[in-house]
Protein backbone atom coordinates (compact mmCIF):
# COMPACT_ATOMS: atom_id res chain seq x y z
CA UNK A 220 0.00 0.00 0.00
CA UNK A 221 1.41 3.37 -0.93
CA UNK A 222 -0.19 6.61 0.10
CA UNK A 223 0.75 10.05 -1.14
CA UNK A 224 1.80 12.19 1.77
CA UNK A 225 0.54 15.76 1.73
CA UNK A 226 3.13 17.47 3.84
CA UNK A 227 6.55 16.16 4.74
CA UNK A 228 9.15 18.30 6.44
CA UNK A 229 12.73 17.12 6.30
CA UNK A 230 15.63 17.98 8.56
CA UNK A 231 19.15 17.01 7.55
CA UNK A 232 21.57 15.83 10.21
CA UNK A 233 25.15 16.54 9.18
CA UNK A 234 26.77 13.81 11.22
CA UNK A 235 29.90 11.97 9.99
CA UNK A 236 27.34 9.82 8.12
CA UNK A 237 24.60 12.35 7.29
CA UNK A 238 20.97 11.29 7.42
CA UNK A 239 17.51 12.73 6.94
CA UNK A 240 14.67 13.08 9.41
CA UNK A 241 11.31 12.96 7.60
CA UNK A 242 8.35 14.35 9.54
CA UNK A 243 4.68 14.30 8.56
CA UNK A 244 1.30 12.59 8.91
CA UNK A 245 0.91 9.25 7.11
CA UNK A 246 4.59 8.40 6.62
CA UNK A 247 4.13 4.86 7.97
CA UNK A 248 2.27 3.97 4.78
CA UNK A 249 4.91 5.53 2.58
CA UNK A 250 6.86 2.37 1.86
CA UNK A 251 9.00 4.14 -0.72
CA UNK A 252 10.55 6.51 1.85
CA UNK A 253 11.32 3.61 4.16
CA UNK A 254 12.50 1.28 1.39
CA UNK A 255 14.86 3.97 0.06
CA UNK A 256 16.79 3.75 3.30
CA UNK A 257 17.34 -0.02 3.13
CA UNK A 258 20.43 -1.35 1.41
CA UNK A 259 19.72 -5.08 1.61
CA UNK A 260 16.67 -7.30 1.43
CA UNK A 261 16.43 -8.23 5.07
CA UNK A 262 15.01 -6.24 7.98
CA UNK A 263 14.38 -7.00 11.64
CA UNK A 264 11.45 -4.94 12.85
CA UNK A 265 11.94 -4.29 16.56
CA UNK A 266 8.89 -3.02 18.38
CA UNK A 267 7.00 -3.40 21.65
CA UNK A 268 3.81 -5.05 22.80
CA UNK A 269 1.76 -1.84 22.59
CA UNK A 270 3.04 -0.45 19.32
CA UNK A 271 3.35 -3.60 17.23
CA UNK A 272 -0.39 -4.47 17.25
CA UNK A 273 -1.17 -0.92 16.09
CA UNK A 274 1.47 -0.35 13.42
CA UNK A 275 3.81 -3.28 12.68
CA UNK A 276 1.63 -4.78 9.93
CA UNK A 277 1.27 -1.42 8.18
CA UNK A 278 5.01 -0.87 8.14
CA UNK A 279 5.69 -4.42 6.97
CA UNK A 280 3.07 -4.18 4.18
CA UNK A 281 4.29 -0.77 3.02
CA UNK A 282 7.86 -2.00 2.97
CA UNK A 283 7.11 -5.22 1.11
CA UNK A 284 5.02 -3.44 -1.50
CA UNK A 285 7.75 -0.86 -2.10
CA UNK A 286 10.50 -3.48 -2.12
CA UNK A 287 9.10 -6.83 -3.31
CA UNK A 288 11.03 -9.81 -1.98
CA UNK A 289 12.02 -7.97 1.15
CA UNK A 290 12.26 -10.33 4.15
CA UNK A 291 10.89 -8.74 7.31
CA UNK A 292 11.23 -10.56 10.64
CA UNK A 293 10.12 -9.26 13.99
CA UNK A 294 11.42 -9.02 17.55
CA UNK A 295 9.00 -7.77 20.21
CA UNK A 296 9.83 -6.34 23.61
CA UNK A 297 7.38 -6.06 26.48
CA UNK A 298 6.47 -2.34 26.59
CA UNK A 299 8.20 -0.12 29.12
CA UNK A 300 11.53 1.00 30.51
CA UNK A 301 11.94 -2.27 32.42
CA UNK A 302 12.65 -3.96 29.06
CA UNK A 303 15.68 -1.80 28.25
CA UNK A 304 18.02 -4.44 29.63
CA UNK A 305 21.03 -6.49 28.66
CA UNK A 306 18.76 -9.57 28.79
CA UNK A 307 16.47 -8.20 26.05
CA UNK A 308 19.49 -6.93 24.12
CA UNK A 309 20.80 -10.52 24.14
CA UNK A 310 17.43 -11.83 22.97
CA UNK A 311 17.38 -9.42 20.04
CA UNK A 312 20.93 -10.42 19.12
CA UNK A 313 19.80 -14.06 19.25
CA UNK A 314 16.94 -13.15 16.89
CA UNK A 315 19.44 -11.69 14.40
CA UNK A 316 21.61 -14.79 14.69
CA UNK A 317 18.62 -17.09 14.26
CA UNK A 318 17.60 -15.41 11.00
CA UNK A 319 21.17 -15.28 9.73
CA UNK A 320 21.21 -11.50 9.37
CA UNK A 321 24.02 -10.31 7.13
CA UNK A 322 25.91 -7.00 7.22
CA UNK A 323 23.48 -5.33 4.85
CA UNK A 324 20.50 -6.25 7.04
CA UNK A 325 18.73 -3.37 8.70
CA UNK A 326 17.01 -2.94 12.02
CA UNK A 327 13.78 -0.97 11.87
CA UNK A 328 13.03 0.44 15.31
CA UNK A 329 9.27 1.04 15.52
CA UNK A 330 8.39 2.47 18.90
CA UNK A 331 9.30 4.94 21.57
CA UNK A 332 12.67 5.65 23.10
CA UNK A 333 12.87 2.27 24.82
CA UNK A 334 12.60 0.41 21.52
CA UNK A 335 14.80 2.94 19.73
CA UNK A 336 17.59 2.88 22.31
CA UNK A 337 17.68 -0.91 22.56
CA UNK A 338 17.28 -1.57 18.82
CA UNK A 339 19.94 1.04 18.04
CA UNK A 340 22.36 -0.64 20.45
CA UNK A 341 21.64 -4.02 18.88
CA UNK A 342 22.37 -2.50 15.46
CA UNK A 343 25.59 -0.96 16.81
CA UNK A 344 26.83 -4.34 18.00
CA UNK A 345 25.68 -6.88 15.42
CA UNK A 346 28.69 -7.57 13.21
CA UNK A 347 30.22 -4.37 14.67
CA UNK A 348 27.46 -2.24 13.22
CA UNK A 349 24.54 -2.54 10.81
CA UNK A 350 22.00 0.07 9.72
CA UNK A 351 19.17 1.12 11.98
CA UNK A 352 16.20 3.12 10.70
CA UNK A 353 14.38 4.83 13.52
CA UNK A 354 10.59 5.03 13.18
CA UNK A 355 9.70 6.85 16.40
CA UNK A 356 6.12 6.54 17.65
CA UNK A 357 6.21 8.70 20.78
CA UNK A 358 6.63 12.46 20.79
CA UNK A 359 9.68 12.03 23.01
CA UNK A 360 11.32 9.69 20.53
CA UNK A 361 10.49 12.00 17.60
CA UNK A 362 12.03 15.07 19.19
CA UNK A 363 14.93 13.48 20.97
CA UNK A 364 15.84 9.82 21.27
CA UNK A 365 15.57 8.80 17.59
CA UNK A 366 17.99 11.55 16.53
CA UNK A 367 21.68 11.74 17.31
CA UNK A 368 22.75 8.14 17.61
CA UNK A 369 22.83 7.61 21.37
CA UNK A 370 21.87 3.99 22.01
CA UNK A 371 21.89 2.13 25.30
CA UNK A 372 20.37 -0.21 27.83
CA UNK A 373 19.97 0.32 31.56
CA UNK A 374 21.59 -1.48 34.49
CA UNK A 375 20.02 -1.75 37.95
CA UNK A 376 22.70 0.77 39.01
CA UNK A 377 21.52 3.44 36.59
CA UNK A 378 20.14 4.42 33.22
CA UNK A 379 21.89 4.02 29.89
CA UNK A 380 25.09 2.78 31.50
CA UNK A 381 25.87 0.37 28.64
CA UNK A 382 25.63 1.73 25.13
CA UNK A 383 27.23 3.15 22.01
CA UNK A 384 27.02 6.06 19.62
CA UNK A 385 25.44 4.66 16.47
CA UNK A 386 23.67 7.24 14.28
CA UNK A 387 20.59 5.98 12.47
CA UNK A 388 20.49 5.49 8.73
CA UNK A 389 17.30 7.60 8.67
CA UNK A 390 14.51 8.79 10.93
CA UNK A 391 10.91 8.57 9.77
CA UNK A 392 8.44 10.30 12.08
CA UNK A 393 4.77 9.81 11.23
CA UNK A 394 3.04 12.43 13.39
CA UNK A 395 -0.35 10.72 12.88
CA UNK A 396 0.70 7.92 15.26
CA UNK A 397 0.64 10.46 18.08
CA UNK A 398 -3.17 10.15 17.96
CA UNK A 399 -2.95 6.78 19.73
CA UNK A 400 -0.31 7.88 22.22
CA UNK A 401 -1.60 7.91 25.82
CA UNK A 402 -1.93 11.55 27.01
CA UNK A 403 0.66 10.96 29.73
CA UNK A 404 3.23 9.99 27.08
CA UNK A 405 2.36 13.01 24.93
CA UNK A 406 3.02 15.26 27.92
CA UNK A 407 6.33 13.46 28.57
CA UNK A 408 7.42 14.34 25.03
CA UNK A 409 6.41 17.96 25.56
CA UNK A 410 8.95 18.11 28.40
CA UNK A 411 11.74 17.45 25.90
CA UNK A 412 10.24 20.03 23.50
CA UNK A 413 10.33 22.61 26.31
CA UNK A 414 13.97 21.63 26.91
CA UNK A 415 15.06 23.03 23.52
CA UNK A 416 13.45 26.37 24.30
CA UNK A 417 14.95 26.37 27.78
CA UNK A 418 18.52 25.67 26.71
CA UNK A 419 18.92 27.55 23.42
CA UNK A 420 15.84 29.30 22.03
CA UNK A 421 13.85 31.71 24.17
CA UNK A 422 11.62 32.48 21.14
CA UNK A 423 10.68 28.79 20.91
CA UNK A 424 9.73 28.82 24.58
CA UNK A 425 7.42 31.80 23.85
CA UNK A 426 5.91 29.77 20.96
CA UNK A 427 5.32 26.75 23.22
CA UNK A 428 3.61 28.97 25.79
CA UNK A 429 1.38 30.43 23.06
CA UNK A 430 0.56 27.01 21.60
CA UNK A 431 0.34 24.97 24.81
CA UNK A 432 -3.39 24.25 24.39
CA UNK A 433 -3.04 23.06 20.77
CA UNK A 434 -0.08 20.87 21.70
CA UNK A 435 -2.00 19.33 24.59
CA UNK A 436 -5.01 18.73 22.30
CA UNK A 437 -2.84 16.74 19.88
CA UNK A 438 -3.27 19.26 17.04
CA UNK A 439 -1.21 17.86 14.15
CA UNK A 440 -0.02 21.23 12.80
CA UNK A 441 1.21 22.33 16.23
CA UNK A 442 2.83 18.98 17.00
CA UNK A 443 4.50 18.75 13.57
CA UNK A 444 5.93 22.22 14.03
CA UNK A 445 7.14 21.32 17.53
CA UNK A 446 8.78 18.15 16.19
CA UNK A 447 10.44 19.93 13.27
CA UNK A 448 11.74 22.83 15.39
CA UNK A 449 13.01 20.44 18.07
CA UNK A 450 14.72 18.22 15.50
CA UNK A 451 16.40 21.26 13.91
CA UNK A 452 17.83 22.16 17.30
CA UNK A 453 19.01 18.64 17.97
CA UNK A 454 20.44 18.29 14.46
CA UNK A 455 22.44 21.51 14.82
CA UNK A 456 23.93 20.39 18.12
CA UNK A 457 24.79 16.81 17.19
CA UNK A 458 26.30 17.84 13.85
CA UNK A 459 28.81 19.99 15.75
CA UNK A 460 29.37 17.61 18.65
CA UNK A 461 28.26 14.06 17.80
CA UNK A 462 30.17 12.38 20.65
CA UNK A 463 29.32 14.86 23.40
CA UNK A 464 32.73 16.37 23.96
CA UNK A 465 31.14 19.76 24.62
CA UNK A 466 27.97 21.46 23.44
CA UNK A 467 25.89 18.28 23.22
CA UNK A 468 25.94 17.97 27.00
CA UNK A 469 23.52 20.92 27.05
CA UNK A 470 20.83 18.55 25.75
CA UNK A 471 21.03 16.90 29.15
CA UNK A 472 19.47 19.90 30.91
CA UNK A 473 17.44 18.44 33.77
CA UNK A 474 18.69 14.93 33.08
CA UNK A 475 21.19 14.57 35.95
CA UNK A 476 18.38 15.12 38.44
CA UNK A 477 15.88 13.29 36.24
CA UNK A 478 17.94 10.13 35.81
CA UNK A 479 18.57 10.00 39.56
CA UNK A 480 14.82 10.21 40.21
CA UNK A 481 14.07 7.48 37.67
CA UNK A 482 16.72 5.16 39.11
CA UNK A 483 15.73 5.86 42.72
CA UNK A 484 12.14 4.93 41.82
CA UNK A 485 13.39 1.68 40.27
CA UNK A 486 12.30 2.90 36.79
CA UNK A 487 8.71 2.34 37.81
CA UNK A 488 7.66 5.82 38.95
CA UNK A 489 7.88 8.95 36.83
CA UNK A 490 8.58 8.24 33.18
CA UNK A 491 11.61 9.76 31.49
CA UNK A 492 9.92 12.95 30.25
CA UNK A 493 8.24 13.56 33.61
CA UNK A 494 11.53 13.05 35.44
CA UNK A 495 13.21 15.48 33.04
CA UNK A 496 10.46 18.04 33.74
CA UNK A 497 11.19 17.86 37.48
CA UNK A 498 14.92 17.85 36.73
CA UNK A 499 14.73 21.01 34.62
CA UNK A 500 12.94 22.85 37.42
CA UNK A 501 15.61 21.66 39.88
CA UNK A 502 18.39 22.75 37.50
CA UNK A 503 16.75 26.17 37.19
CA UNK A 504 16.44 26.43 40.98
CA UNK A 505 20.06 25.37 41.42
CA UNK A 506 21.07 28.04 38.89
CA UNK A 507 19.18 30.65 40.90
CA UNK A 508 20.76 29.44 44.13
CA UNK A 509 24.25 29.74 42.63
CA UNK A 510 23.40 33.27 41.48
CA UNK A 511 23.59 32.41 37.78
CA UNK A 512 19.98 33.18 36.87
CA UNK A 513 16.91 34.94 38.19
CA UNK A 514 14.40 32.98 40.27
CA UNK A 515 11.66 34.34 38.01
CA UNK A 516 13.09 32.25 35.15
CA UNK A 517 12.76 29.09 37.26
CA UNK A 518 9.21 30.10 38.15
CA UNK A 519 8.31 30.71 34.48
CA UNK A 520 9.68 27.32 33.47
CA UNK A 521 7.82 25.57 36.30
CA UNK A 522 4.59 27.37 35.37
CA UNK A 523 4.83 26.25 31.73
CA UNK A 524 5.57 22.66 32.68
CA UNK A 525 2.69 22.66 35.15
CA UNK A 526 0.38 23.98 32.38
CA UNK A 527 1.50 21.02 30.32
CA UNK A 528 0.41 18.88 33.28
CA UNK A 529 3.92 17.72 34.04
CA UNK A 530 5.30 17.23 37.56
CA UNK A 531 7.56 20.02 38.81
CA UNK A 532 8.65 18.76 42.26
CA UNK A 533 10.57 15.77 43.60
CA UNK A 534 8.10 12.90 44.16
CA UNK A 535 7.17 12.28 47.79
CA UNK A 536 9.23 9.66 49.57
CA UNK A 537 12.53 10.26 47.75
CA UNK A 538 15.43 11.33 49.94
CA UNK A 539 17.71 14.15 48.78
CA UNK A 540 20.84 12.33 50.00
CA UNK A 541 19.91 9.18 48.09
CA UNK A 542 19.37 11.20 44.90
CA UNK A 543 22.74 12.90 45.36
CA UNK A 544 24.37 9.47 45.66
CA UNK A 545 22.72 8.40 42.41
CA UNK A 546 24.04 11.51 40.68
CA UNK A 547 27.60 10.54 41.46
CA UNK A 548 27.16 7.66 38.95
CA UNK A 549 25.88 10.03 36.25
CA UNK A 550 27.92 10.06 33.05
CA UNK A 551 28.53 13.79 33.47
CA UNK A 552 30.21 13.30 36.84
CA UNK A 553 34.00 13.00 36.64
CA UNK A 554 36.97 12.88 38.99
CA UNK A 555 36.46 16.53 39.97
CA UNK A 556 32.91 15.89 41.17
CA UNK A 557 29.42 16.72 40.02
CA UNK A 558 28.80 18.66 36.84
CA UNK A 559 25.40 20.04 35.95
CA UNK A 560 23.83 21.65 32.95
CA UNK A 561 22.57 24.91 34.41
CA UNK A 562 21.43 28.15 32.80
CA UNK A 563 22.07 31.87 32.86
CA UNK A 564 18.39 32.29 32.09
CA UNK A 565 15.87 31.09 29.50
CA UNK A 566 17.59 30.07 26.26
CA UNK A 567 21.11 30.16 27.70
CA UNK A 568 22.33 26.88 29.18
CA UNK A 569 25.89 25.93 30.06
CA UNK A 570 27.80 23.20 31.86
CA UNK A 571 28.94 24.07 35.38
CA UNK A 572 31.54 21.89 37.12
CA UNK A 573 32.38 21.60 40.80
CA UNK A 574 28.87 22.28 42.05
CA UNK A 575 28.92 21.94 45.86
CA UNK A 576 26.85 19.12 47.37
CA UNK A 577 25.15 21.57 49.74
CA UNK A 578 23.74 23.61 46.84
CA UNK A 579 22.42 20.46 45.18
CA UNK A 580 20.82 19.29 48.41
CA UNK A 581 19.28 22.72 48.91
CA UNK A 582 17.77 22.67 45.39
CA UNK A 583 16.37 19.19 46.07
CA UNK A 584 14.87 20.25 49.38
CA UNK A 585 13.19 23.55 48.37
Ligand code: NAD
Pocket residue numbers: 267268269270273298299300303330331332333334336356357358359360363364365366367368369370378379396397399400401404407490491492
Ligand atom coordinates in the same frame (compact mmCIF):
# COMPACT_ATOMS: atom_id res chain seq x y z
P1 NAD B 1 8.57 4.30 25.73
O1 NAD B 1 9.37 3.84 24.61
O2 NAD B 1 8.50 3.45 26.93
O3 NAD B 1 7.09 4.59 25.20
C1 NAD B 1 6.12 5.03 26.13
C2 NAD B 1 4.87 4.15 26.09
O4 NAD B 1 4.09 4.51 24.96
C3 NAD B 1 5.14 2.65 25.96
O5 NAD B 1 4.20 1.96 26.74
C4 NAD B 1 4.90 2.39 24.48
O6 NAD B 1 4.51 1.05 24.25
C5 NAD B 1 3.77 3.34 24.19
N1 NAD B 1 3.66 3.81 22.82
C6 NAD B 1 4.67 4.21 22.02
N2 NAD B 1 4.19 4.73 20.90
C7 NAD B 1 2.85 4.62 20.95
C8 NAD B 1 1.80 5.00 20.08
N3 NAD B 1 2.02 5.68 18.95
N4 NAD B 1 0.53 4.71 20.44
C9 NAD B 1 0.29 4.07 21.63
N5 NAD B 1 1.23 3.73 22.50
C10 NAD B 1 2.51 4.01 22.17
O7 NAD B 1 9.05 5.73 26.25
P2 NAD B 1 9.63 7.04 25.54
O8 NAD B 1 9.20 8.14 26.42
O9 NAD B 1 9.31 7.10 24.10
O10 NAD B 1 11.20 6.86 25.64
C11 NAD B 1 11.85 6.85 26.86
C12 NAD B 1 13.22 6.25 26.69
O11 NAD B 1 13.97 7.04 25.76
C13 NAD B 1 14.02 6.19 27.95
O12 NAD B 1 14.61 4.92 28.07
C14 NAD B 1 15.09 7.24 27.75
O13 NAD B 1 16.27 6.96 28.44
C15 NAD B 1 15.28 7.20 26.27
N6 NAD B 1 15.85 8.43 25.70
C16 NAD B 1 16.92 8.29 24.88
C17 NAD B 1 17.46 9.41 24.28
C18 NAD B 1 18.60 9.26 23.31
O14 NAD B 1 19.18 10.27 22.90
N7 NAD B 1 18.90 8.06 22.88
C19 NAD B 1 16.93 10.67 24.52
C20 NAD B 1 15.82 10.77 25.36
C21 NAD B 1 15.28 9.63 25.96
Ligand code: GLY
Pocket residue numbers: 363364366367369467470471
Ligand atom coordinates in the same frame (compact mmCIF):
# COMPACT_ATOMS: atom_id res chain seq x y z
N1 GLY C 1 19.15 13.27 24.77
C1 GLY C 1 20.43 13.85 24.86
C2 GLY C 1 21.30 13.62 23.70
O1 GLY C 1 20.90 13.03 22.72
O2 GLY C 1 22.42 14.01 23.71
